Amino acid sequence: MLAYIIKRLFSLIPVLLVVSIAIFLLIHITPGKPAAVMLGMEASEQEIDALNEELGFNLPLYEQYTNWVGKLFKGDLGDSIFMHQPVSEAIMEHIGPTLSLAILAQIIALIIAIPFGIIAAYKRGTITDYSLMGVSLLGMAIPSFLLGLFLMLVIGVKLQWLPVAGYEPLSNGLWTHLQYLILPGISLGTIQAALITRMTRSSMLEVLNLNFIKTARSKGLNEWKVLLKHAFRNAFLPILTVIGQTFGTLVTGAVVVESIFNIPGLGQLILNSIARRDFAVIQGVVLSVTVMYVTINLLVDLLYGAVDPRVRLDRK
Structure with a gap:
């Protein structure tokens, strides 16, 4: 029984990996960026670019993903941009x-x-x-x-x-x-x-x-x-x-x-x-x-x- 439970827990890893990649790519290729939403329609491109740089959204997608996964291994789901609190x-x-x-x-x-x-x-x-x-x-x-x-x-x-x-x-x-x-x-x-x-x-x-x-x-x-x-x-x-x-x-x-x-x-x-x-x-x-x-x-x-x-x- 214990061996079966351990085997099922290990099988969870590839499932989570595929889900994390899929949702990460789906969200980031969807039109609309958090910086533009936060600053409003009157914000200039310079202001949006500055906020994107501050939030780390100007980094390549693979680097953003690896940073996010690295936090996951530490039990950190990240912080909400709008609610100003940890996601957990x-x-x-x-x-x-x-x-x-x-x-x-x-x-x-x-x-x-x-x-x-x-x-x-x-x-x-x-x-x-x-x-x-x-x-x-x-x-x-x-x-x-x-x-x-x-x-x-x-x-x-x-x-x-x-x-x-x-x-x-x-x-x-x-x-x-x-x-x-x-x-x-x-x-x-x-x-x-x-x-x-x-x-x-x-x-x-x-x-x-x-x-x-x-x-x-x-x-x-x-x-x-x-x-x-x-x-x-x-x-x-x-x-x-x-x-x-x-x-x-x-x-x-x-x-x-x-x-x-x-x-x-x-x-x-x-x-x-x-x-x-x-x-x-x-x-x-x-x-x-x-x-x-x-x-x-x-x-x-x-x-x-x-x-x-x-x-x-x-x-x-």
């Missing part, structure tokens, strides 16, 4: 809302998806199965931001049950914290629930046709016990993979929903940084998100052995 501090200030939203959305997705997937598999070929799959297909087709706007209009504006937008930290109380996250959580969780539902149904159908399920039924075991204890447990590995991927997607892909609901998470941070050409923040956030996504996948791999003892990650 800016990320820590904005990661809390994003993680809270992602966790709530994942919980909502699992509450919806797992029962629906099991019922659809058990009732395969019936109107119940077709109805649930139709709903899941509709959930996959609706964009999260469109669903979010609809929820804002109906629940927030018309019914006034929940706040339309904004954010309150957990320190102000759990219910107050959740009130501002329920609508965006439903917007994101519903889309992920559709995918998990279809995977749960597919995985359950494969297991329900195996001989040990027929044996369990022939022994007279309760049908729900057969479904949950025997079938679902053996069908859980593919479902766990999708859960890990969807959670990584929720952490990395909530940019639009955070903007709509005015949640000060990583999505809002990176959007503001792109508008201001704050290179250090963009690079730091993208790199940090990549590390989180790969870490989540690693944790899912490690959970395989706990969920199914037949899986041994240290085997060649």
